[in-house]
Amino acid sequence: MSGELKLLFAGAMGAGKTTAIRAISEIAPITTEATNGDFTECDKEETTVAMDYGEITLPTGEKLRLYGTPGQARFGFMWPILAAGALGVVILIDNSRPDPLADLELYIDAFRALADAGAVIVGVGHMESCPRPSLEAYAERLAALDVVVPVMPADARRHSDVVGMLEILLQQIEATWAYDEVMGGVSACGLMGANS
Amino acid sequence: MSVRTLPLELIADLDNEVRGLHARVSGVIGCVLATTDGRQVSAVVDNEADPQRVSAMVGSIVALGETIGREVMIGRTQFVAVSAVGGMILLQRVPAQRDLLVVGTLARHNTNLGILLHETGITAVAAGKILDEWLGRDRQSA
Numbered sequence: 001m002s003g004e005l006k007l008l009f010a011g012a013m014g015a016g017k018t019t020a021i022r023a024i025s026e027i028a029p030i031t032t033e034a035t036n037g038d039f040t041e042c043d044k045e046e047t048t049v050a051m052d053y054g055e056i057t058l059p060t061g062e063k064l065r066l067y068g069t070p071g072q073a074r075f076g077f078m079w080p081i082l083a084a085g086a087l088g089v090v091i092l093i094d095n096s097r098p099d100p101l102a103d104l105e106l107y108i109d110a111f112r113a114l115a116d117a118g119a120v121i122v123g124v125g126h127m128e129s130c131p132r133p134s135l136e137a138y139a140e141r142l143a144a145l146d147v148v149v150p151v152m153p154a155d156a157r158r159h160s161d162v163v164g165m166l167e168i169l170l171q172q173i174e175a176t177w178a179y180d181e182v183m184g185g186v187s188a189c190g191l192m193g194a195n196s
Numbered sequence: 197m198s199v200r201t202l203p204l205e206l207i208a209d210l211d212n213e214v215r216g217l218h219a220r221v222s223g224v225i226g227c228v229l230a231t232t233d234g235r236q237v238s239a240v241v242d243n244e245a246d247p248q249r250v251s252a253m254v255g256s257i258v259a260l261g262e263t264i265g266r267e268v269m270i271g272r273t274q275f276v277a278v279s280a281v282g283g284m285i286l287l288q289r290v291p292a293q294r295d296l297l298v299v300g301t302l303a304r305h306n307t308n309l310g311i312l313l314h315e316t317g318i319t320a321v322a323a324g325k326i327l328d329e330w331l332g333r334d335r336q337s338a
Contacts, residue, residue: 049232075234
């Protein structure tokens with residue numbers, strides 16, 4: 001990996017994508033928030049309607065560009081636009097939502113190519129107040145979807161949690177690339193042009 | 197405020213403005229009024245475009261336009277225009293006490309941009325007045 005790298009934050013409305021980028025960005029994040037008109041979906045006052053953007057510098061000196069997607073399915077047209085050239089995606093799940101496992105399936109399906117390439121990490125929020133579904137249930141659902149990616153509890157407000165997820169994700173991506181090189185294969189399918 | 201809770205008479209009044217724009221401006225083939233968070237409020241579209249999807253996109257693009265306007269320090273964004281081979285779409289916020297609505301006008305490529313800007317602006321102002329009146333009544337009755 002070299003130069004500037006791009007990662008995505010995805011997940012349902014209120015899962016913590018904007019918060020996570022705010023928690024770690026070294027620049028003032030760029031946000032596109034509008035008044036939330038649907039309190040049945042989430043009781044936030046504002047919601048992201050196009051994208052969030054932030055940056056952090058890795059210990060290697062490489063710049064990591066962080067993009068946050070809007071969460072609602074009606075903004076699904078933005079997801080492939082933002083995913084173009086992304087190395088991987090952090091999927092944030094809010095365990096207090098009505099059906100978090102359905103949320104997981106929705107976003108795994110939306111970023112299927114990255115998931116198939118192992119370039120996904122799942123962070124589950126609000127596990128202390130809502131312990132169900134358990135991490136095991138998430139792992140089982142991912143296995144049923146034929147996806148092998150890490151799942152961990154995460155508080156999007158906490159710098160260390162967000163950075164920890166990014167470190168695991170980047171290590172996972174590097175390991176996948178190294179494995180593919182050893183095997184003589186090319187992992188181009190899943191990395192959405194990141195190699196080109 | 198949820199679109200689901202907008203009273204029918206408010207939506208009917210907004211519908212009138214959207215349909216009025218569509219009817220009075222030659223070359224306009226669609227008009228969409230949406231919430232700033234991308235929910236359809238009123239729409240009339242002559243072609244096969246899906247107004248629900250267009251509503252979400254209008255919300256996103258107006259927000260992106262305003263964000264880049266702030267980023268490059270050129271002040272408040274007045275409108276966003278997309279010019280394509282087969283036509284154009286003009287997008288702008290509805291000026292009201294609360295930033296709740298956006299409007300998008302779709303027109304054929306030979307439509308005069310000045311007229312389109314003027315008429316979309318008139319519709320946006322009218323929609324804003326209707327919204328403000330309703331918000332005022334809503335506050336009084338609360």
